[in-house]
Amino acid sequence: MNILAIIFEKFYRKIQSVIEYMRFYLKRIRYSKICQKYDLLHKGKHVIQNGFTVVIPLYSRIHHLDGILQSLIVSRSVAKIIVSNSNLSFKLSEKCHTRHSKLVFIDEPKKFGVGIRLVRAMESHATYYLSIDDDQFLTPQSIDALYSKLLENPGKPIGVKGGVLFEKNFHTTQPNKDTKIFPVTCLYGVYAFTHKHLEKAFRIAEENNIKISELNNGEDLLISLSGLDWPIVILANMFQPPDWNADFALHKSIKDFASDRYEIFKKILRSSAKKEFNDNF
Numbered sequence: 001m002n003i004l005a006i007i008f009e010k011f012y013r014k015i016q017s018v019i020e021y022m023r024f025y026l027k028r029i030r031y032s033k034i035c036q037k038y039d040l041l042h043k044g045k046h047v048i049q050n051g052f053t054v055v056i057p058l059y060s061r062i063h064h065l066d067g068i069l070q071s072l073i074v075s076r077s078v079a080k081i082i083v084s085n086s087n088l089s090f091k092l093s094e095k096c097h098t099r100h101s102k103l104v105f106i107d108e109p110k111k112f113g114v115g116i117r118l119v120r121a122m123e124s125h126a127t128y129y130l131s132i133d134d135d136q137f138l139t140p141q142s143i144d145a146l147y148s149k150l151l152e153n154p155g156k157p158i159g160v161k162g163g164v165l166f167e168k169n170f171h172t173t174q175p176n177k178d179t180k181i182f183p184v185t186c187l188y189g190v191y192a193f194t195h196k197h198l199e200k201a202f203r204i205a206e207e208n209n210i211k212i213s214e215l216n217n218g219e220d221l222l223i224s225l226s227g228l229d230w231p232i233v234i235l236a237n238m239f240q241p242p243d244w245n246a247d248f249a250l251h252k253s254i255k256d257f258a259s260d261r262y263e264i265f266k267k268i269l270r271s272s273a274k275k276e277f278n279d280n281f
Helices: 002-041 062-074 116-124 140-152 195-207 219-224 257-270
Strands: 052-058 078-085 103-107 128-132 162-165 170-173 181-183 190-194 232-234
Touching (some): 002 062, 002 140, 052 062, 052 140, 062 078, 116 195, 116 219, 128 195, 140 190, 162 257, 190 219, 219 257
Parallel strands (some): 052 078, 078 103
Antiparallel strands (some): 162 170, 181 232
């Protein structure tokens, strides 16, 4: 009976996985149509001056990169896209089929942490930045909305995913059609920020002896806590592939990821750079 239960469980998981991927690919089809329609509507229009410099750190999910780039390429709010590849087993030009004048490929000389995104952002000397993980699909309209909201609220980093970090858990908070905008203690996945936020993040890291390029946990906290007040999340049209929660994902493959994250959060929050924060949480 136990053997039958094990076989049934494996079969059930396999069916669930197939269904998840079918849903994902249907979303990809809709997403591609949205990008194409946006491109047709904005054909011939120039990219917004001082548009986003986008940074994408990449290691395991090269198979999603062409899809993620689709909306970034057509968005009028995106001026430049930097993809940082820390996987030494391949070159980006060999695996990614997308080519565009906005696009900059960097094959890193060694395996860095995902914090390398902030280093490459700083090197670009841009005004506005958008950080996107390698498993986040965001429509061009949502990218434009993030850009507009950042211009309206330049003192606060802004994202589409975030939550409130507690000692033993992380309460995820995402806006809905009623709230549309919501304050959080930290952002993750997709977040927009200014050069002033980036400079402050580097100062906070230096104060706390944090080497940003080696970070695999907490670089988003540095940006989240670099504003004049708590960051905010806005309503956006986005989706993730099923492998966002795969065993190789950082939040699953790194031991004590959640508790370490909370300790980093406390460490940054206690720093002198954070004395002006409101205690809304």
